Amino acid sequence: MGEPLRELVELYPPPGLPDSTVKSFLVMAPLAPPIAPHDEHALLRRVAAQDRKAFEALYQVYYRRLFAYLFKVTRRGELVEELVNDVMLAVWTGAARFDGRSRVSTWIFGIAYHKALKALARAAAAPAAHASDDASREEREPALAAASEEPERLITRRELASTLGKALGALSPEQRAVVELTYYYELSYHEISDIVGCPVNTVKTRMFHARRRLRELLPRLGVSSHTG
Numbered sequence: 274m275g276e277p278l279r280e281l282v283e284l285y286p287p288p289g290l291p292d293s294t295v296k297s298f299l300v301m302a303p304l305a306p307p308i309a310p311h312d313e314h315a316l317l318r319r320v321a322a323q324d325r326k327a328f329e330a331l332y333q334v335y336y337r338r339l340f341a342y343l344f345k346v347t348r349r350g351e352l353v354e355e356l357v358n359d360v361m362l363a364v365w366t367g368a369a370r371f372d373g374r375s376r377v378s379t380w381i382f383g384i385a386y387h388k389a390l391k392a393l394a395r396a397a398a399a400p401a402a403h404a405s406d407d408a409s410r411e412e413r414e415p416a417l418a419a420a421s422e423e424p425e426r427l428i429t430r431r432e433l434a435s436t437l438g439k440a441l442g443a444l445s446p447e448q449r450a451v452v453e454l455t456y457y458y459e460l461s462y463h464e465i466s467d468i469v470g471c472p473v474n475t476v477k478t479r480m481f482h483a484r485r486r487l488r489e490l491l492p493r494l495g496v497s498s499h500t501g
Contacts, residue, residue, distance in 0.1 A: 313377035321368035332361055335378075338458075339385055345453045346389045348442050349396060356392055360385045375467050382458075383468040386450055393446055440490045448483035451476055 313334075319327035336357060343356045363384050371380055441449055450469060454460045462480075466473045 314373060317364075317368050317371055317377050320365060321371070328361075328365055331364065335361070335381055338378075339381070342382065342453060342458070343385055343389055345441065345457070346386070346446055346450050347393055348438075348449075349393070352389075352392050352396065356385070356388055359388050363388070376464070379460075379464055379467045382454070383470065386469050389450075390446055436491075436494045440487055440494060443490055444483050444486060448479045448486070451479045452483050452487075455480065 313331075316327050316331050320331060339357045339360055340353060343360075344350060344353045347353065347356070360381065364381060367384075371377070441452065444452065447469070451465055454465045454468065455462075460468070462473050462476045465476045469476065
């Protein structure tokens with residue numbers, strides 16, 4: 274998860290976030306090593322007991338994952354940092370209500386999903402102060418360049434990231450979430466069902482419509498839509 278996420282932020286920096294914030298994300302929030310599910314359950318029990326060190330450890334484990342997920346779902350960089358903090362605050366205050374029947378990650382990403390949709394609804398109802406973000410996102414230079422990479426390869430990857438970003442941005446937030454959770458986080462439909470709070474068949478339907486829409490969009494953007 275670490276390298277794809279670093280590439281996401283380097284090649285496709287979230288709009289609305291200054292370079293200093295992006296650099297802080299890459300440098301000051303190092304990717305914590307993954308921990309086993311049973312260890313995450315133990316960590317969350319300590320959080321439920323108001324153990325601040327346990328919460329800090331959990332925050333380090335999930336900060337980058339939540340940052341990437343919320344950015345991909347919302348496509349609104351100005352919302353991401355606040356949303357990450359909202360999600361982790363909900364984890365801190367609601368850890369005692371976690372029933373242990375699912376993975377901790379499923380529970381946390383479920384909180385993130387619903388908070389993202391609410392934030393998008395609020396943003397849609399408010400004046401479009403950031404209406405130019407979507408139009409300018411693909412034209413922005415990366416905050417940090419991969420210095421060791423050949424320029425041609427870096428340009429190709431940047432163009433591909435921009436093109437895929439445009440295609441994903443054309444999906445509804447609900448469809449986009451299913452695509453991201455399936456392909457980037459490699460979750461099963463049953464796990465996604467728990468996260469987004471809908472039946473498995475609904476998840477499958479959203480994926481069907483998302484893939485059909487991407488097959489229409491990608492050739493127009495110069496990318497093969499063949500998915501195997």
